[in-house]
Amino acid sequence: MKCLYEVLEIERSADEGTIRTAYRKLALRWHPDKNQADRALAEERFKDIQNAYEILCDAHERSWYDKHRESILRSGERHQTGSTAAPAAQRPDDEVDLYRYFS
Incomplete structure (x- = not known):
């Protein structure tokens, strides 16, 4: 999993306005209707981009993400390096299921 701040191309100290501006810019750039060549x-x-914005624009969810960011990112690194850890269905912090923990 990529860091949500990196997804939105912003600093971790970004305020709500900066997050919103970055989201709008990237949403326009990557909207599937504007990228027919590689839809x-x-x-x-x-x-x-949408998931990152939904989490980072909510103060409560952003706080939770910030507190757990390092372990979330480490979990994603295990998937990318081919770790012999337990199968995905047995890992509670599996990157595929991360967004279900946010409202």
Whole structure:
């Protein structure tokens, strides 16, 4: 999993206005209707941008993410390096299921 701040291309200290501006800029750039040549990639990026914005624009969820950010990112690194950890269905912090913990 990529850091949500990196997804929105912002600093961790960004305020609400900066987050909103970054979201709007990236949502326009990666909207699937504007990227017909590689629609699948655009849909994936657009979804990631939306998820990052939904979490970071909510003060409570952003606080939770900030507190757990390092362990979330480490979990994603295990997936990318081919760790022999337990199967995905047995890992409670699996990156695929992360967004379900946010409202």
